[in-house]
Amino acid sequence: MTGVFDSLVGQHDAIDTLRRAAAAAAAVVRGEPAQGMTHAWIFTGPPGSGRSVAARAFAAALQCADQGCGTCAACHTTLAGTHADVRFVVPEGLTIGVGEMRALVLRAASAPSQGRWQVLLIEDADRLTEAAGNALLKAIEEPPPRTVFLLCTPSTHPDDISVTVRSRCRVVTLRQPPAEAVASVLVNRDGIDPAEAAWAAAAAQGHVGRARRLARDPQARASRDKVLGVPRRLTGIGAAFDAASSLIEAAESEAAAAVVEVDARERADLQTALGAGGTGKGAASAARGMTGAIRELERRQKSRATRAQRDALDRALVDLAGFYRDVLVDKLAAPVAPVHADSVEVAAQAAARWTPESTLRRLEAVLACRAEIELNVKPRIAVEAMMLALWRG
């Protein structure tokens, strides 16, 4: 049976749960008594496992008369993000603020315009500020009869989502899709060569989107190769600082490339909307509030750029952690596949020289650096401290 859930890779249990819920939801719409539908859901799973994909598919199944056929108008519009009764919250910046949340909750309280369900889908619900979480909590505590809240977070740890919100939601746990499943998706859906697909799936460590990017985007590959070259380049303190600054600069330029065009366009659009460059009577007074609005836009853009930069850096650090994992796997002769299939020789060389303890310390240093960046430590300082630790071992 084809349908909206096909886009989920290797998540059979979760799909079963969601199908049953969608069937129950359809019964509720028909006015029959049914069990199995809940008004609030949390989708958890490691990055790339398809949390937001699952949430979108479930939203489509709720809106579809056929519980997710994947071909009707309701499915199409939901998946494309244009369905009138499905509200997507995709934070571009670092957090979702309380003001935004209040407006969304208010809208979620209205009755569905097409007679089925009013859906509020929050991707990255771990970015809710405390106040925004509380605003959401009030709505989840006393939900309107036909409103469904779908939240996506990496885990149900209190750091990610407040316990009060979590306790009122049903949790759908997605697992890290096995590399073979990701590879077969790449082969079947994107037409990528099987050998390459297997390599990309392993290197992406279960992240479907990243695997696809690695398989198709030479630039992503080049930056990954650069990151994997780091351990070999750490020959001294000076080299460690050089490696740190090249890693930071690569992340900065990757982030800048991602946002610079959008930034300029948004700014030009806003200026046009506020009547910049206008002449004649009233133009000056129309433009009066412009600086404030532009400054607000720039603040949002800065937040987005910071996030893009941290995301880029985080990808690099995950690749690096994968390398040290491979070294440890090689050293301990563990019967698991390497993450970076193309750098096994380098990993083996390193394993011959390092003790398991020092490899583990290096792996810990990379993970500690990720945690520190999350804690808002200046990325340069965190990465430099990490590189020095990697050099010393």
Place this chain on the structure above:
Amino acid sequence: MPRVTGVGPAYRGCEWGIGLVVPLQKRRSTWDDIWVTTAPPVLCLVSGDEELLVARAVADVTALARASDPDTDVRELEANSLLPSELDEVLSPSLFGGRRVLVVRNGQDAKKDLVAALLRYAQEPDPEVSLVVTHAGGAKGKAFAEGLQAAGAKVLRAAKLTRPKDRAEFVRDEIRRLGGKSTEDAAEALLSAVGNDLRELAAACSQLMADTDGRVTAETVNRYYRGRAEVSGFTVADAAMVGDVPAALEALRWALQVGVDPVPIADALADGVRTVARVAAAGRGNPYQLASALGMPAWKIERAQRQGRGWTPEGLVDAMRAAADCNAAVKGGSDDRGYALEAAIFAMSAARKAEGTR
């Protein structure tokens, strides 16, 4: 420093705001011109945004005018609210004659028609009127300032003193102006104790003159002023990097006391370790040759080379770790940010002594 000869003792020292300001060697000639002629200038442009110097320049011109005619009428107007018609009124000849001083404040904010009116007046100024325009000296309203200069206005510079040397010079001139003597280190001591605000410095100078016999030395300054007004994170980092824990802790306390945010202090600590580590890794060499390779100014490299003595690579690794931990601590990781910084200073000192933990 020229003595005030043309004006008489009447205004000298009667109020600290009035008097001759000659903060810099190169600026003396302009001022000398005024005092040589002793007649109040007809057109005068005060260029710069150091409030004290602007106030003094305006007061000086006023005093000159008063010296030549005690009944001088002084009017102060704001450029952004002044209308050209009002200007005509204040500039038109008085029925009773007599000198007048017209001070137009914030000339950079003058609107187009006012600028045009003032520049037209500047072509044929009334010799009985002294027109003083103050101008922030920036790019805003630059054409106006240049127009006045072209019309032959006396230019009095009142730019902010940015270099420490200039400020020390200002302090010494200030004491000299008040009839005292001071030494170089006295000026330095006063600067570090009082800070960089010229008004505060001027007030401190006059206070010192009132309290002492007119000879101001570093010792005198230390008797009346204690502590440091301007401490940055870099002061803390510099002391920490040479292993001087007492000095680093003292600087840290002062910095927190005067309201420096802990985050830049933590950044400065990390920067200190980074600089020493990178310079040490580059090996010994001429700072000027290393400057381009390391992307740092030569003086910073030279200082880092001095600070780098006594550090081992292992120790630097630990110090960087401490700096990174401290950075997390001051950004919400710790309950007491001051304590986190102190702990980082101790950890850095321990790293320097222990030559690495492993």
